[in-house]
Amino acid sequence: MWRRVASLSSSISSSFLAQTASRLNTWESLTTGIAQQAKGVIAPKEKTPFITFVLGGPGSGKGTQCIKIVETFGFAHLSAGDLLRREIASKSADGAMILNTIKEGKIVPSQVTVQLIQKEMELSDNHKFLIDGFPRTEENRVSFERILPEWQSQIGVEPNVVLFFDCPEEEMVKRVLNRNEGRVDDNLETIKKRLTVFQALSLPVINYYSERGKLYTIKAIGTEDEIFEQVRPIFAAFENKIVLLVNFIECIITCNNGKGHPFKYPVELVHFCPGGSDRYEQTVG
Numbered sequence: 416m417w418r419r420v421a422s423l424s425s426s427i428s429s430s431f432l433a434q435t436a437s438r439l440n441t442w443e444s445l446t447t448g449i450a451q452q453a454k455g456v457i458a459p460k461e462k463t464p465f466i467t468f469v470l471g472g473p474g475s476g477k478g479t480q481c482i483k484i485v486e487t488f489g490f491a492h493l494s495a496g497d498l499l500r501r502e503i504a505s506k507s508a509d510g511a512m513i514l515n516t517i518k519e520g521k522i523v524p525s526q527v528t529v530q531l532i533q534k535e536m537e538l539s540d541n542h543k544f545l546i547d548g549f550p551r552t553e554e555n556r557v558s559f560e561r562i563l564p565e566w567q568s569q570i571g572v573e574p575n576v577v578l579f580f581d582c583p584e585e586e587m588v589k590r591v592l593n594r595n596e597g598r599v600d601d602n603l604e605t606i607k608k609r610l611t612v613f614q615a616l617s618l619p620v621i622n623y624y625s626e627r628g629k630l631y632t633i634k635a636i637g638t639e640d641e642i643f644e645q646v647r648p649i650f651a652a653f654e655n656k657i658v659l660l661v662n663f664i665e666c667i668i669t670c671n672n673g674k675g676h677p678f679k680y681p682v683e684l685v686h687f688c689p690g691g692s693d694r695y696e697q698t699v700g
């Protein structure tokens with residue numbers, strides 16, 4: 416038996432339900448799509464993409480944290496810098512141009528980078544993407560949005576999450592100079608240029624997403640594990656919300672059919688109803 420222990424302070428409006436359904440679409444895309452897969456309703460490739468942009472200055476720890484996010488939350492990691500370095504290594508037509516651009520700490524034309532990212536996304540079996548080190552400029556951002564029309568009905572033109580690893584310049588320089596991976600841009604001269612480019616061209620992108628409520632700023636100092644403890648709750652929250660939301664939607668559908676209340680454990684809907692909460696607890700008998 417179910418007992419309501421608190422009620423919504425405002426009634427559930429149709430616009431709230433529409434909003435909820437739209438959020439469900441976003442949150443579902445982060446989860447493994449358990450319900451749909453179990454029912455065999457959708458194949459993995461058909462799931463809504465969940466896109467996270469991972470931004471921050473050179474050496475702020477983007478790549479390091481992406482590895483942990485992949486391990487914990489099962490994302491595909493697409494590093495724009497790695498894709499460009501792969502082009503150099505494969506001696507592709509753009510290889511020489513990319514190498515010079517990276518040495519100068521400048522930004523490779525959007526068309527090249529966007530095409531590489533798009534190809535990787537299409538080849539991937541995953542639907543959850545960490546796009547590391549991109550978009551670096553407003554022009555990058557707009558170019559990426561332009562490739563989305565075919566997916567627009569699924570994800571809109573924006574990423575679901577934008578992470579910003581905020582790190583003091585002094586620390587970034589120290590880390591890059593100690594990186595020791597043989598990168599052509601890990602020298603003081605190029606780092607200075609990269610920092611200037613970051614300030615001038617990348618910060619506006621970060622501000623853009625901040626204004627749109629997409630930005631999660633991580634204080635990128637401390638140990639790698641300490642930093643990850645700031646990252647973990649961001650993705651965990653998306654996973655938790657979907658469980659609650661699925662229950663909520665099921666409840667509405669079932670209640671509307673007059674079949675009772677299907678919640679299996681206490682559910683608090685306060686996350687979805689800023690005006691109040693609707694809490695249910697299972698009672699004995």
Ligand SMILES: Nc1ncnc2c1ncn2[C@@H]1O[C@H](COP(=O)(O)OP(=O)(O)OP(=O)(O)O)[C@@H](O)[C@H]1O
Pocket residue numbers: 471472473474475476477478479480496548590591593594595635636637638639642
């Ligand atoms: N929290 C940390 N404390 C100390 N060193 C770190 C920390 N996180 C990462 N590092 C080290 O700093 C260096 C730069 O990290 P990483 O490559 O992850 O940065 P990045 O943001 O991807 O840089 P880039 O934009 O240049 O690719 C690496 O050698 C990494 O091992």
Ligand SMILES: O=c1ccn([C@@H]2O[C@H](COP(=O)(O)O)[C@@H](O)[C@H]2O)c(=O)[nH]1
Pocket residue numbers: 473495496497499516517518520521522523524528547548549550551555600609
């Ligand atoms: O979207 C991008 C990403 C990278 N670059 C160039 O590559 C280097 C290294 O990138 P990391 O992400 O730090 O590995 C960067 O300084 C740019 O020169 C780019 O042009 N566009």
Ligand SMILES: [Mg+2]
Pocket residue numbers: 477478494496548
């Ligand atoms: Mg990196």
